[in-house]
Amino acid sequence: MHTLTRSGGLALAVLALALTACAPRADEEPETATEPTADTSCERDNLETYEDGVLTIATDNPAYEPWFVDNDPTNGEGYESAVAYAIAEELGFAEDEVVWVKVPFNAVVNPGEKKFDFDVNQVSITEERRKAVDFSSGYYDVRQAVITEAGSPIEGATTVAELADAKLGAQVGTTSYTAITDQIGATDPAAYDTNDQAVQALKNGQIDGIVVDLPTAYFMTAVQLDDGVIVGQLPEAQDEPEQFGAVLDLDSPLTECVSQAVDTLRENGLLDRLVEEWLSQQGAPELS
């Protein structure tokens, strides 16, 4: 009886010790992020990157066309890969000084230490999201589009109102999905883990159409669907146009510099050139 109590007390003590052992480590030296004021502050040597001497860029696995090619971000092919290398160059990192890491989307937006400098993964910038992460300036202006297969009931629709009764699908957690509920007002939307699954469901006739960003819409109708049709682009939101931005940790010291780099690329026309090179530019009908 007594030995039991004693061993119980011992176990308790060990547990308590273990708990205090995993007590928080002392805060690391508070890093004084130098406010970039002059242009020199974004010099490469002043940047506090995740790993010294290299720029660590994250994206999800798999990485989809037309943003990346062959699920290989390191080849510089695909719009986002090309933009990422251009940003790196703007910050003073050569091609071989860029390290890519595969980070699932949830790990990007979760609190906690980020194991990368910034993430490019077709993440739309919204004010609500700014409470959780930092965004660079937008590197691509997004338009949402509706696609379907030839012969579906929504083929030939010319207004958003005609889509309200359709069964539409989109990737879960995207602005495309919110467009179904908020902009189109369609009831009973279907949410998929990946766009590939949404395409499969469309082929199966389980949904009438998919909402995706326009470049992906071109890719799906051209490559993934046998007789895919772009129904049209959704009207632009009233307040401000939707943009993809690079995601950084909240209050990251790099946000300012990455934003500056993106702004420079926008001003000198490189972003437009990359859009022309990697993203389909044919027009799609506008839905009124």
Added chain:
Amino acid sequence: MTADGWQPSAVQRERDSYRRRRTVRSAVVAAASTLVLVGLAATAIVTSPGWERVQQTYFSWDKAVDSFPAVLEGLWLNIRVMLVCALLILLLSLLIAVMRTIRGPVAFPLRLLGTVYVDVFRGLPLLLVLFLLGFGGPALDLSGLPRSALFWGGAALVLSYSAYVAEVFRAGIESVHPSQRLAGRALGLSYGQNLRFVVLPQAWRRVLPPLMNDLVSLQKDSGLIAVLGVIDAIRAAQIETASDFNYTPYVVAGVLFISLTIPMARATDYYARKQGFHGAGGML
């Protein structure tokens, strides 16, 4: 003081009060050690450098209130799927279990079929069955079968779970002592009557706790059909999270699930106690 004037002796009273003192002391020690442990854990968490951000991200009251209706609506789907599937699983698994326990060489194909079914569907991961049936099923374009994700997802759940539950039933059937069967036969009951009036009622009573265990498990797994596009509680939480990257809706979903499963677990325990044995749900 009882009716016949009996009173416990001084020694007995001393014994009783000693026991009472020990009980009180045990309770105090248990309470203190629990408080110390919980206090230490809470302190470790709350004083951690990232706590403030974790609190905002996972335990934001405003976000919880905002997302609650959507998550609750998703949970309603979980509950409906669970109830319908549970019914179908019971029927199918009972059939498989009976098939596997039929005696005699003539019934060999039945036994083989049952065994193959259980081996295959117990060996396949549920997610795999969901994907194969959920995306492959509608692609078959079979006339007369619905294409809805709910139908195919439910079918995958039923097929997968029936394999497990069939084994539970089989264990119950085989636990009924052979003398029971023999007695039934001696009374002139046919095989079917014997099964219905003698074996199954006893088997069913014995396996109810493990069945409840599988029901709790099914309730949580019912959400897996969300991979086919329908929106359950967890999917609803994911959608709510995407707008501002705040993970509180997941915590809301977790609390809702627990508030469903705990009463079920307690009911199982209560039944097991009443039966005089410990069910698979375990005892507190």
